[in-house]
Amino acid sequence: MHDDLLLLDSIRLNFSQASLHLMNISIGFIMFGVALGIKWESFKDIFLNPRQVLVGLGSQFLVLPAVTFLAVWLLGGFITPSVAFGMLLVASCPGGNISNFISSVAKANVELSVSLTALGTMLAVFFTPLNFAFWGGLYSTTSPLLRPIHINPFEMFQTVVILLGIPVIAGIFFSQKLPHITRKIQKPIQQISLVIFGAFVILAFRNNYEYFIEYGLNIYHRAPYTYPGTYGYMFLGFWPQPTRQTHHFYRNRHTEFRTGAGFAFNQKFSHRS
Numbered sequence: 001m002h003d004d005l006l007l008l009d010s011i012r013l014n015f016s017q018a019s020l021h022l023m024n025i026s027i028g029f030i031m032f033g034v035a036l037g038i039k040w041e042s043f044k045d046i047f048l049n050p051r052q053v054l055v056g057l058g059s060q061f062l063v064l065p066a067v068t069f070l071a072v073w074l075l076g077g078f079i080t081p082s083v084a085f086g087m088l089l090v091a092s093c094p095g096g097n098i099s100n101f102i103s104s105v106a107k108a109n110v111e112l113s114v115s116l117t118a119l120g121t122m123l124a125v126f127f128t129p130l131n132f133a134f135w136g137g138l139y140s141t142t143s144p145l146l147r148p149i150h151i152n153p154f155e156m157f158q159t160v161v162i163l164l165g166i167p168v169i170a171g172i173f174f175s176q177k178l179p180h181i182t183r184k185i186q187k188p189i190q191q192i193s194l195v196i197f198g199a200f201v202i203l204a205f206r207n208n209y210e211y212f213i214e215y216g217l218n219i220y221h222r223a224p225y226t227y228p229g230t231y232g233y234m235f236l237g238f239w240p241q242p243t244r245q246t247h248h249f250y251r252n253r254h255t256e257f258r259t260g261a262g263f264a265f266n267q268k269f270s271h272r273s
Contacts, residue, residue, distance in 0.1 A: 019203070026196045027097045028167045033189035034104045034114075035171025036182050042111035056116045061127040065091045069135045085136060085145040092131035094124035097163055101193055114168060121160050125151050 046053060068091035072084045079087075095117045103113040129149040136146045175182040205212065 023200060024163060026200065027163050029189075030101045030193040030196065031097055031164060031167035032171045032174075033186070033193050034100050034110060035168040036175045036186045036189065037104060038111055038114070038168065038172050038175075040172060043115065046112055046115050052112055053115055053119065056112070057120060057123065060095065060116075060120055061123065061131065065131045065135050067091075069138060072139060081140065081143050081145060084139055085143070088135050088139065089132055092128045092135070094120035094128065098197065101197065105190065105194070114164070118160055118164055121156060121164075125153050125156050 065088065068087050072079070072087055076084070095113075097117060100110060100113045100117060103110045128151060132149055133146075136143075140146060
């Protein structure tokens with residue numbers, strides 16, 4: 001298994017800057033559709049009772065990196081340094097916008113999900129470099145993979161405003177001013193959003209099909225029988241276990257850190273490397 005994972009170090013996924021821009025535009029449209037079902041009053045309730053927000057942010061920026069480091073340490077003899085640092089980097093990233101859409105489809109607490117995404121992304125300017133440096137340093141202080149992460153606060157603020165703020169505000173105002181039209185278009189927009197999300201998954205698979213065939217299947221056949229813990233950890237975020245609506249808060253957090261923002265941070269990090 002260790003030798004199989006070493007092969008992954010030479011892989012560079014095919015995802016162009018143009019595709020990233022198209023994905024951002026699509027996320028803006030998806031968030032507009034999500035916001036059609038949001039009310040301002042719900043945000044007021046959340047911030048008057050911030051316990052859930054504090055628990056969510058603490059879990060994401062404190063508990064998750066610590067648990068990931070524990071997993072990396074326990075699996076140290078089975079995984080490569082690049083996989084270990086990759087796990088730590090993903091665990092250090094904030095939540096993504098797609099989780100808000102998934103929360104909407106699941107009839108979960110969308111307002112809480114949006115609040116955590118916005119606050120988490122802003123706090124990531126400080127916490128993502130700190131967590132990666134701290135936990136990565138505990139794993140290995142000599143590895144060339146342990147490099148400083150620099151996040152531009154203005155770019156981060158711009159990302160929150162463009163991909164989250166503007167679509168959400170526009171969607172809420174649209175639903176308040178045109179409630180009859182909203183009721184007619186809300187379901188079709190949700191269906192279109194599902195198609196867009198599925199199309200990006202298919203496109204990403206198609207553009208990297210040879211890697212999945214050459215490397216993925218080999219690891220797939222070995223991992224479930226040899227190291228089920230590693231396999232489960234690596235893929236659990238992409239295939240979340242179904243839970244009851246009463247557990248939607250934890251489902252939101254679990255799904256978020258695996259989606260859009262994590263990819264965006266990996267893109268920025270790879271460009272700087």
